[in-house]
Amino acid sequence: MNGNQILEVESIYRPSSLPEVSELFSQVRNPDIEFALYAGGTELLQAAKLGFVDARHLVDLKGIDKLHGTVLDTDELIIGATSTYHEVCSSAQVRRSAPAFGTVCAQIANPRVRSVGTLGGNLCFGDPHSDLASFVVACGATVEIWRGDGFISRPLDGFWSGPYQAELGPGDVVTTVHLPVGPDVVVEHTRHGVRERPSVTCTCFVRLEGQNTCEARLALAGATIVPSLSVAFDACALDSIEDSVGIDELAHTVATEFQYSEDLDGPAEFKKQLAATTIGRTVERSRRRVCERQS
């Protein structure tokens, strides 16, 4: 058979708990052994086929119960890192508490990737064209990370130091994603792309307190070097918009904040224009929904 249908894999470890993962890393001190954590493998195995990662020693995380499931905890949806996109968008809990997030997951790649690919894998792989990145950053989501002897919490804003570079150490395991939700939350997400991975995504998160906009954030990904939160966009900026001209001006101002990548999707200057349009549309829809809630 042509193609790379037998990957160079020497061993597959299947820990059933997080301490077992740490034990694996501490016991094997051979510098030639580099463990690769995976669950669905849709990114890792693909990269391994292309020779970009060493997948000789795989650690399959799917057997660890802590990494599964979805729980609503007051104003936070806690989703296990090994939850597949299919599981997320099929979850009644997600449909009730965070329908916009379910929609994002339902649009990722194709049905086959959605059957197998996982939330944790998406975030840890750090593809700059991730569908999820701008959403989780704008919403102020955090991840819980197992780090040898305990758990730490990290915001997803700033989680990536560059393309494909999640800030994780050897043996770190992302266990859960914590997504702020609530009846007072309005989230609008725009995705644009001609290939399976989006060229640009923009997410606007607004939290209302009665008639007031108490919190507003906007994040961009896909066109940028790393998923990034806007500094200029906040509750005041959103409330000060009077008309479509105001939206346009704000969108262009916000678009100048980001660092754009140059790749198959085009040069940086094109991406800035694309971003401005996408931001404008996202803000326009957000503003309309906020006005509806406030009236």
Next chain:
Amino acid sequence: MRTTCVVNATGVDIEHEAGETLLSVLRARLGLTGAKLSCDMQVCGVCTVLVDDLPVSSCTLLFADCAGGRIRTVEGLAADGKLHPVQKAFLSYNAFQCGYCTPGQIMTCVALLEHGTHFTYEQVTEYLSGTLCRCTGYLPIRAAAEAARSTAATTSGEK
């Protein structure tokens, strides 16, 4: 290493390479050559099979990850000498030319319809859009899928 699972309703226990994909095992070890190799990167869909009723790209799924799972390929669709309704629809609508993508297209349709028949035409189109065809221009494939959906909906009493 050895992996045990069910393939087309038959239990199998296969000795294989640790890094061997599901597609390789199906084609090279089990002789189930319906699923094909094409893009080798989960994009084209011609390697689509069902694992636990969900469509997967068998070219990029380790067979080791199928342990305990139920795998269905196009070879396992017909029952008691009768074609599956999706297969019949593909024949009726001439939804293939070279046939290379056809097993993948059919398994994708089967996956969709097993999750319900309430999908709109646009939803069916969107679901199928992840499986590529260089020959037909997609219209007969979409027509076959819609016909199969409609027949299934009528049979189940849905609209």
